[in-house]
Amino acid sequence: MTEIIFFINQVVISGLVLGCIYALGAIGITLIFGILRFAHFAHSELMTGGAFIAFLLASAFAAWGIATPIPTGFVVLPLAMVLAAILALGIDKGFYAPLRKRGAKPVTLLIASIGVTLMIQGLIRLFFGAGSYSFFENEPKEIFRIDTSAIGSTRPLVITEPQVLMIVVTLVSVIALHFFLTRSRLGKAMRAMADNADLAQVSGINTALVVRVTWVIAGALACMAGTMLALDVTLKPDLAFNIILPIFAAAIVGGLGQAYGAIAGGLLIGFAETLAVFNWTMLFRPLNTILPDWLQLPAQLALVPTEYKLTVAFVILVVTLLVRPTGIFKGASS
Amino acid sequence: MALIELKHVVGGYGGAPILNGVNMAIEKSDIGVIVGPNGAGKSTTLKAIFGLLRVTGGTIEFGGENVANSLPDRLVPRGLSFVPQEKNVFTSMSVEENLEMGAFTRKDDFSETMQWVYEMFPVLAEKRRQPAGELSGGQRQMVAMGRALMSRPKLLMLDEPSAGLSPRYVIEIFETIQRVNEEGVGILMVEQNARQALAFASIGFVLAGGQNRFTGTGAELIADPEVAKSFLGG
Amino acid sequence: MIQRSLALFGGLFVLILVIGWVMGLPFTSSRLVEAAAYALIALGLNIQWGYGGLFNFGIMGFLMVGGAAVTFISFPVNPEFWGSDGPMMLGRALFAFAIGALIVLAARQAHRIGITGKWKGALTVLAWFCAYVLYRSQLDPAAAYIESAGGGWVGGLGAHPVLGWLFGGVLAAGIAYIVGKICLGLRTDYLAIATIGISEIIRALIKNMDWLTRGTLTVSPIPWPTPLPQDYQAGGMDIAASLIAARAGYLVLALVVLAIVMWLISRAYTGPWGRMMRAIRDNHVAASSMGKNVTSRQLEIFVFGSVLMGIGGAMLVSFVQIFDPSSYQPINHTFLIWVMVIVGGAGNNWGALFGAVLLWLVWVVSEPLSKAVFDFVSYWSTNAGWGAIPEIEARSAQMRVFVLGLVITIALRFAPKGLIPEVVKREG
Numbered sequence: 001m002t003e004i005i006f007f008i009n010q011v012v013i014s015g016l017v018l019g020c021i022y023a024l025g026a027i028g029i030t031l032i033f034g035i036l037r038f039a040h041f042a043h044s045e046l047m048t049g050g051a052f053i054a055f056l057l058a059s060a061f062a063a064w065g066i067a068t069p070i071p072t073g074f075v076v077l078p079l080a081m082v083l084a085a086i087l088a089l090g091i092d093k094g095f096y097a098p099l100r101k102r103g104a105k106p107v108t109l110l111i112a113s114i115g116v117t118l119m120i121q122g123l124i125r126l127f128f129g130a131g132s133y134s135f136f137e138n139e140p141k142e143i144f145r146i147d148t149s150a151i152g153s154t155r156p157l158v159i160t161e162p163q164v165l166m167i168v169v170t171l172v173s174v175i176a177l178h179f180f181l182t183r184s185r186l187g188k189a190m191r192a193m194a195d196n197a198d199l200a201q202v203s204g205i206n207t208a209l210v211v212r213v214t215w216v217i218a219g220a221l222a223c224m225a226g227t228m229l230a231l232d233v234t235l236k237p238d239l240a241f242n243i244i245l246p247i248f249a250a251a252i253v254g255g256l257g258q259a260y261g262a263i264a265g266g267l268l269i270g271f272a273e274t275l276a277v278f279n280w281t282m283l284f285r286p287l288n289t290i291l292p293d294w295l296q297l298p299a300q301l302a303l304v305p306t307e308y309k310l311t312v313a314f315v316i317l318v319v320t321l322l323v324r325p326t327g328i329f330k331g332a333s334s
Numbered sequence: 335m336a337l338i339e340l341k342h343v344v345g346g347y348g349g350a351p352i353l354n355g356v357n358m359a360i361e362k363s364d365i366g367v368i369v370g371p372n373g374a375g376k377s378t379t380l381k382a383i384f385g386l387l388r389v390t391g392g393t394i395e396f397g398g399e400n401v402a403n404s405l406p407d408r409l410v411p412r413g414l415s416f417v418p419q420e421k422n423v424f425t426s427m428s429v430e431e432n433l434e435m436g437a438f439t440r441k442d443d444f445s446e447t448m449q450w451v452y453e454m455f456p457v458l459a460e461k462r463r464q465p466a467g468e469l470s471g472g473q474r475q476m477v478a479m480g481r482a483l484m485s486r487p488k489l490l491m492l493d494e495p496s497a498g499l500s501p502r503y504v505i506e507i508f509e510t511i512q513r514v515n516e517e518g519v520g521i522l523m524v525e526q527n528a529r530q531a532l533a534f535a536s537i538g539f540v541l542a543g544g545q546n547r548f549t550g551t552g553a554e555l556i557a558d559p560e561v562a563k564s565f566l567g568g
Numbered sequence: 569m570i571q572r573s574l575a576l577f578g579g580l581f582v583l584i585l586v587i588g589w590v591m592g593l594p595f596t597s598s599r600l601v602e603a604a605a606y607a608l609i610a611l612g613l614n615i616q617w618g619y620g621g622l623f624n625f626g627i628m629g630f631l632m633v634g635g636a637a638v639t640f641i642s643f644p645v646n647p648e649f650w651g652s653d654g655p656m657m658l659g660r661a662l663f664a665f666a667i668g669a670l671i672v673l674a675a676r677q678a679h680r681i682g683i684t685g686k687w688k689g690a691l692t693v694l695a696w697f698c699a700y701v702l703y704r705s706q707l708d709p710a711a712a713y714i715e716s717a718g719g720g721w722v723g724g725l726g727a728h729p730v731l732g733w734l735f736g737g738v739l740a741a742g743i744a745y746i747v748g749k750i751c752l753g754l755r756t757d758y759l760a761i762a763t764i765g766i767s768e769i770i771r772a773l774i775k776n777m778d779w780l781t782r783g784t785l786t787v788s789p790i791p792w793p794t795p796l797p798q799d800y801q802a803g804g805m806d807i808a809a810s811l812i813a814a815r816a817g818y819l820v821l822a823l824v825v826l827a828i829v830m831w832l833i834s835r836a837y838t839g840p841w842g843r844m845m846r847a848i849r850d851n852h853v854a855a856s857s858m859g860k861n862v863t864s865r866q867l868e869i870f871v872f873g874s875v876l877m878g879i880g881g882a883m884l885v886s887f888v889q890i891f892d893p894s895s896y897q898p899i900n901h902t903f904l905i906w907v908m909v910i911v912g913g914a915g916n917n918w919g920a921l922f923g924a925v926l927l928w929l930v931w932v933v934s935e936p937l938s939k940a941v942f943d944f945v946s947y948w949s950t951n952a953g954w955g956a957i958p959e960i961e962a963r964s965a966q967m968r969v970f971v972l973g974l975v976i977t978i979a980l981r982f983a984p985k986g987l988i989p990e991v992v993k994r995e996g
Contacts, residue, residue: 039760039761095977112976114973114976116973117973118903119969119970119977122966122971122973125966126963126970189435191426196425198421201405201407202384202386202416203406203410203435203436203481203485204407204411205407245761245765249761249765310768311768311769313765314766314768315769317765318765322750
């Protein structure tokens, strides 16, 4: 029983949290790809930038002596998301829109987004230095330890308050997005444009408006993902840069342009990572008592050593590209 | 005053112009058909009207003003609608959602219009929740037309509506177009199936080399031996 | 056009002279050697992207492979390793790898004994799993043994560095062949992401295979192909002169390699092979309808470009005399090369060369330059009573990143085809 609780702590909860972060990031990537047909590499900077915005707001709240029942990071999140959305719109207007007007190829836009990544990274490091910051300097990070002795386990179920809120917030956002895409006129127009941009224009859909809405959603969700990640670990300038590739992998695996695919892909890769580095011996240890001596389980039975954790996403990506390039939900491909 | 009038329209995609002075006038009661050899500028004319390419000379008068080089999102509310030849439905969206997209520019309640479209195309009413990509070629064409009709246009433009359809569907499409016209929508279409289309046309335009060659009623053009020989395959 | 190119190169020459004057000859001579290596790498990317339209964002991986290759070939032999059980255990692991490969190949031929479809798929997956487990069962103990009692790592072969450079090219070609076979059917931005992924996998492997590459423990000193400064000093020269003389020697060798490569590429480009390549790049639907096998040609281009990257990566590692897997960063080793090619002029060898030298100099100069700017501002702000700017060192280092991003953005806005763009000959 203890072993199962250990498994749940290490794999299920961690995987779920990681999966939520990947999913939120991947939704933005996939929407931008579906509508604007380019790979927005600078998405990680929207996430990191959004997290820093939230951090500044939270620090301001602390400085003004405002105490909040839930972590301040979450309280300021809506405001940070608005600011991040404005940032995203600004980046598009300043860097990508002019290139699109000149008929730039997706390749060129990808490189432009790399330029944006470097500039924002440089600026963040310039102002904040290369060190790490914590959202929890002025308030404690509540950790819930749920006693499981009633079901015969010696380990408690451990989950932190930010993690609980994260899962709830992600769920709410996903449901809101679903309603937006399937019930609202603008949401359907977005789907139409992702489906067939020329026909959308011919139908009289205001494509410039749809593009703006896409950036707003992408920026807001990226801010959410980045802030949650920072709340779970720490805030550093390269916070999201390290996970931009698994996020792309999640979007591609789920099917580019398919928002639900991004969610599925994000959760898939999140769980795959935690499952792959999990030391399965810990789970199957009780079996040692019934197995003969020469068939004992080795001390370390992880599919992949922990250093290779990020490699898991790439392997899944490569396999997906080989077996089903359009992804789980059949998005765009060639 | 004509519903739409093109005067000496010159235009192309950049580089050499494809249209070299095209003239046309359509009334609300007309079914106008444009025919001609490949590369004559037939589809280009429709695209020029709809703002999908650059008009460098002449005027396109619709509703009293020159709408040349206007973008579709300004033309659709004015009463202009266009059905492209290919990729003319949102394949991942349901039939009903496709129709809703056609009504995007409308601020009023469009459920009556949707009823009207479903009455015109009963098959669509049956399949309203199915993704448009799963329908047959003829049914897709209906969705495409329905989508264009949802904005209650004054002029409906179609680019080769019978392309790729089986002969039975070709007649059905033309008959449907006639019905739409009877309900008060002007029609301007480009067609390869020249003879059959001209049989329904109240006015026909034969284009070649980006210019007008012959203009007349459908019947006149079919009867004219020169037209028949050069452009209608004898 | 020629005038513009000459003017640009003239400006570049002046820039080199200025840097030489301000920063000193030893510094500048080092930077020029590095620039030559980067020029080679940029030429490699120019072949892949400029000629082939292929999107290789995994350049870092190829550079690491080249660096590992030259380390292995040119570093002195490790007698402890050869004297221990290490070689035998590695031999067993290699044998296990071969058996594993056979198992997988056999599974893929399962249709010959009547197993097809989903069953064959399941069998193939099972075969992969067994092969992986078998290989790991031999490799893990071998690796652990080598790292602890077998001399720490396999050591080198003690051969001449230039052989190491060539081996770097060969190894890079091999990896490019495998990667190309998998990824080249995909559309362009997919290929980009796939190559990034593969280069990250290569990085993780090289960083963690301590028994093969010493991983983060690093390998040094790696020998030079030409005499070292110490050799000149032993002959009686003073330190500064020996640095300049030694580096000049290395530079000459690097330039010879560069010249040979440029000549070979130009010959290929203007010949029938080059014309076919450009036809494929510009319109591969048309080209394949004419019967040209687009994918194999693309594979050729990908491999040739990677060879240059492997050699360039090897040259860099030989020069700095240390192989440190953690020193490889995508920013420096992948994106920078892309900027070099795009800013310099994709599809034009001289453009790629120009871009490489210019961007490398900008990259290395922006740190001391921004430090100077920060110092100046700090001096002024201290005098104004606000205190000095903290952490100037760290922040100057970060400015390089910002400047690079800015250069990319400006270049794309105003010269989207590059400063020395491709010369499109009108073939009448």
